[in-house]
Amino acid sequence: MRLALRVPRRAATATVVALLATVVGCAPQSDEKAADTPSGSSSGAACAKGALATETSGKLTVATDQPAYEPWFKDDKPANGQGFESAVAYAVAQRLGYDKSAVVWQSVPFNKAFAPGEKTFDFDINQVSISDERKKAVDFSSGYYDVRQAVIALKGTKAAQAKSVADLKGLKLGAQVGTTSLDYIEDVVKPTQEAAAYAKNDQAKSALRNKQVDAIVVDLPTAFYITSAEVTDAEIVGQFENQGAAPEQFGLVLDKGSALTPCVSAAVDALRKDGTLAKLEQQWLSDAVDAPVLT
Amino acid sequence: MTVTKAAEEPLDAYTPSQRRLERERYRRTRARKATAIAALSTLVTAVVLYLVVVNAPGWQRTKETFFDGHYAREALPKVLEGLWLNLRLLLVCGAAVLVLGMLIAIARTLRGPVFFPLRVLAAAYTDFFRGLPLIINLMIVVLGVPALRLQGVTVDPVLLGGTALTLTYSAYVAEVFRAGIESVHPSQRAAARSLGLTNRQALRHVVLPQAVRRQVPPLLNDLVSLQKDTGLVSIGGAIDAVRAADIIVGRSLNYTPYIVAGLLFVALTIPMTRFTDWVTARMDRQRSQGGTA
Numbered sequence: 001m002r003l004a005l006r007v008p009r010r011a012a013t014a015t016v017v018a019l020l021a022t023v024v025g026c027a028p029q030s031d032e033k034a035a036d037t038p039s040g041s042s043s044g045a046a047c048a049k050g051a052l053a054t055e056t057s058g059k060l061t062v063a064t065d066q067p068a069y070e071p072w073f074k075d076d077k078p079a080n081g082q083g084f085e086s087a088v089a090y091a092v093a094q095r096l097g098y099d100k101s102a103v104v105w106q107s108v109p110f111n112k113a114f115a116p117g118e119k120t121f122d123f124d125i126n127q128v129s130i131s132d133e134r135k136k137a138v139d140f141s142s143g144y145y146d147v148r149q150a151v152i153a154l155k156g157t158k159a160a161q162a163k164s165v166a167d168l169k170g171l172k173l174g175a176q177v178g179t180t181s182l183d184y185i186e187d188v189v190k191p192t193q194e195a196a197a198y199a200k201n202d203q204a205k206s207a208l209r210n211k212q213v214d215a216i217v218v219d220l221p222t223a224f225y226i227t228s229a230e231v232t233d234a235e236i237v238g239q240f241e242n243q244g245a246a247p248e249q250f251g252l253v254l255d256k257g258s259a260l261t262p263c264v265s266a267a268v269d270a271l272r273k274d275g276t277l278a279k280l281e282q283q284w285l286s287d288a289v290d291a292p293v294l295t
Numbered sequence: 296m297t298v299t300k301a302a303e304e305p306l307d308a309y310t311p312s313q314r315r316l317e318r319e320r321y322r323r324t325r326a327r328k329a330t331a332i333a334a335l336s337t338l339v340t341a342v343v344l345y346l347v348v349v350n351a352p353g354w355q356r357t358k359e360t361f362f363d364g365h366y367a368r369e370a371l372p373k374v375l376e377g378l379w380l381n382l383r384l385l386l387v388c389g390a391a392v393l394v395l396g397m398l399i400a401i402a403r404t405l406r407g408p409v410f411f412p413l414r415v416l417a418a419a420y421t422d423f424f425r426g427l428p429l430i431i432n433l434m435i436v437v438l439g440v441p442a443l444r445l446q447g448v449t450v451d452p453v454l455l456g457g458t459a460l461t462l463t464y465s466a467y468v469a470e471v472f473r474a475g476i477e478s479v480h481p482s483q484r485a486a487a488r489s490l491g492l493t494n495r496q497a498l499r500h501v502v503l504p505q506a507v508r509r510q511v512p513p514l515l516n517d518l519v520s521l522q523k524d525t526g527l528v529s530i531g532g533a534i535d536a537v538r539a540a541d542i543i544v545g546r547s548l549n550y551t552p553y554i555v556a557g558l559l560f561v562a563l564t565i566p567m568t569r570f571t572d573w574v575t576a577r578m579d580r581q582r583s584q585g586g587t588a
Contacts (some may be wrong), residue, residue, distance in 0.1 A: 111544070177538065179545065194534060199541075212441060212450045
């Protein structure tokens with residue numbers, strides 16, 4: 001009898017040991033970075049040039065999705081400094097005191113960049129629109145680009161004749177998931193047919209080519225790139241007017257409560273003030289001058 | 296058992312011996328102890344896990360990001376709407392898969408040299424579609440077929456996606472059926488033939504009923520798997536439950552809609568499992584009562 005009871009006891013001991021191991025294994029990650037940096041103050045002292053509390057000290061880790069699309073990046077190589085966002089990232093790094101060799105690029109999927117938990121990058125640059133709702137999950141720098149949304153359709157179709165938002169109502173529209181483009185369809189156009197939502201713009205382009213949708217919505221620079229290089233038998237139907245008082249802007253994404261946010265924001269503001277952002281826009285997005293506005 | 300009332304009982308009545316009573320008492324205490332230990336260890340495990348999760352440094356943010364009532368309420372109607380698409384696909388594709396899978400399995404197990412090409416074709420089909428990753432199959436069918444610009448062929452992503460799912464899953468199910476058919480002992484077929492049944496009758500009345508009954512659990516597995524994979528038709532832009540959640544997540548960066556969609560899928564699977572368990576149990580009962588299944 002006693003023997004029979006000894007087995008559970010041993011098992012119980014083993015269980016307790018296993019549980020303890022679990023607890024130890026799940027012990028909180030140390031939060032050194034947060035501890036030794038004063039955060040929240042954007043004073044010059046906190047933003048010591050080239051010596052910020054970055055992911056890897058002495059290096060600035062910048063993330064973007066793969067593939068990286070034109071005209072934001074060139075040849076899917078974010079590190080070459082070509083394309084608008086690559087150039088902006090290097091300009092911001094320069095401002096923060098990190099020269100080209102100290103910038104490390106990392107490929108992080110769009111969704112992964114916002115997941116809670118420790119970030120593996122210092123900031124993410126991936127055409128992410130700033131919104132109050134999103135600010136609950138991540139930190140944004142100030143906006144580095146004022147974006148407009150545009151509609152693309154195949155030449156000669158009914159969709160290509162649209163002059164106003166009302167003309168789009170009866171069409172089958174498509175856009176990429178997680179983009180403000182999709183929000184524009186649902187909130188501004190309010191189409192009679194359910195919009196098609198694609199995981200990637202590539203699939204939206206195929207669907208447009210295959211006539212599975214009448215028109216797709218993307219941001220204006222992307223629209224210019226698609227119509228000039230990728231789907232050449234498509235044209236830009238027009239762009240949407242801004243919704244709300246402030247223009248929609250792309251911002252750099254940082255970890256919620258990151259000590260770098262004020263420094264990165266200050267760097268972006270300085271680049272806007274001294275005309276660097278305007279110059280880069282001219283250089284990389286100059287095609288995206290203007291498209292007719294859909295009233 | 297209480298103390299024996301030997302006095303009131305007739306003489307030849309059975310009275311358990313002292314030893315037996317002792318044994319029963321001992322067994323009861325053992326059972327009680329075991330239950331108590333099991334309950335205690337479960338409780339300790341639950342408490343430890345709870346404490347580990349709740350005391351994690353990131354728990355507050357995790358809670359806000361994954362368990363937010365406001366987003367759950369917003370997501371539920373939209374995810375349910377998407378789930379309706381998943382369900383329709385499951386019903387239509389599920390039926391098509393069962394029929395097609397059965398036909399392929401029968402084609403593979405046909406006897407006789409004249410059926411050689413049919414056997415080879417069926418084998419090639421199952422080999423190819425079991426090996427081809429479903430996502431690539433979907434890409435080719437949903438995005439590639441419309442590019443052919445064929446007259447009269449649909450470009451509807453849902454129909455095309457359903458076709459791709461049926462192609463892949465009928466290959467899986469055909470193998471399940473074939474395993475079932477081959478697991479029926481040859482003596483069954485021999486007995487059926489010796490009773491004067493034709494090959495076809497033997498297959499129809501003797502082999503297949505036994506084969507299908509044995510294959511219910513793996514078939515259910517494939518059905519549940521199909522149910523979850525129906526969501527992949529969203530490649531073509533169709534909005535299913537997961538894509539509906541995706542849309543809200545992308546806008547808000549809050550992951551609660553995924554949890555809502557996940558729980559709904561699980562809730563769908565459980566009744567399905569119970570139903571098939573019940574069907575199997577009923578079949579077994581009928582069989583054990585000597586009825587013909």
